[in-house]
Amino acid sequence: MDDASQVGEARRLAADLSTRLAFDSVLAGRISVAINELCNNLIRHAVGGRLMIGARAAGEAMMIELISMDDGPGMGDLQACMCDGYSSAGSAGQGLGAVRRMADDFDIVSLPGQGSWILARFYREREVGGHPVRAGPVHGCAVGAVCLAAPGEQVSGDGWGVAQHEGGADILVADGLGHGPMAAVSAKAALDAFATGPGVSPRELLERVHTALRSTRGAAVSAVRLDMRANQIRFAGAGNVIGRIITGTADRTLLPQPGTAGIEVRAVQEQVIDWPAHALVILCSDGVQTRWQLEDASLLRHDPTLIAAFILGKFSRGCDDATVLVIRRAEE
Incomplete structure (x- = not known):
């Protein structure tokens, strides 16, 4: 992930996956926004940035997972980077905070000098008794x-x-x-x-x-x-x-x-x-x-x-x- 043209390609791949897995348009839109934020962060701030997009089942749930990772430089103040309005590149500083709010599961590791690894997970709703229920992780x-x-x-x-x-x-x-x-x-x-x-x-x-x-x-x-x-x-x-x-x-x-x-x-x-x-x-x-x-x-x-x-x-x-x-x- 080293060129702005790859951001659109990643969004298209995720949109195709969302369609094939019957994710609704609202959820597909959240995934698209998250991809946009993660990819732009990789292009602006990281070396050796990569984005992985995958899907798997967990019990009755179906999930799409986004994984952003890079080779550095890492985040010196992770808590500050998660706050809205914080930016080290002159942008609006909404990226990571927005991804965390939109994702059903979110996790991040950042090691100064080594790189950052970010997970954003989105679950497809299922119906129980005719009502949509957000399916979550399996216990056990x-x-x-x-x-x-x-x-x-x-x-x-x-x-x-x-x-x-x-x-x-x-x-x-x-x-x-x-x-x-x-x-x-x-x-x-x-x-x-x-x-x-x-x-x-x-x-x-x-x-x-x-x-x-x-x-x-x-x-x-x-x-x-x-x-x-x-x-x-x-x-x-x-x-x-x-x-x-x-x-x-x-x-x-x-x-x-x-x-x-x-x-x-x-x-x-x-x-x-x-x-x-x-x-x-x-x-x-x-x-x-x-x-x-x-x-x-x-x-x-x-x-x-x-x-x-x-x-x-x-x-x-x-x-x-x-x-x-x-x-x-x-x-x-």
Whole structure:
């Protein structure tokens, strides 16, 4: 995002997405205004500015997420920047404050000298008993993810899925071998297998995915079950989709076994690990550097989607599909 012409392009892409997802004109207008403000801030103030526009379901809700991120210089006084009328570039100073008011969910991280990451989320209304109800986040586990295609590709060869249930959640992240359309076929086949029958253990799920991918080029796959009742994490994986459990005082790695689902996977081994109350569970495909660091423990308190964007923005290898998924217990 380094030219004014890209602002209109971003608005058009968001308008098309809003139409396809049946967002009403008022909500689509709010999204358009937010894009305008975020993009203009990137052009005026930032280096290496990028805007991501995505959509996903959360329970009965459908949401559009806007993520603005850049490589600096960051905001010296974040609270001042959020106030109407504040500007360091001679503008009216309405941008970030306006985005925060229009968005259903809003979060921001800014690190002086490193950059800023901003999340604005918009929920589509649903009808209950003939009356519109604003659908909000699902209770249980809070989930955030960013999945990007390799440079020059139109589709990502990565895929992810989360199935929430009473007492926890099941997770699958798949990284199709290589990138591009054929890798995307592998990732989709893995997610289709994940969707066919929830409730199985990670070991059983990985075995099911291995069988389902035999007609594809294969994929690295990691499966996780989060059990809030037993406070446990169950993990099984083959390939290079690596997990981390981070609490702020501890950092434990979940390492998959060698192999490629659909091609060769030896007897699946399942790990069982304690799940601390405030821990983040983070899964990354190999488009993200292995030894990434959150650096500032205060990042743990932010929205999982913003944390995923931070990790991807700072530690993407820049040459492959890249996915970061972050999940934790939702705040009641």
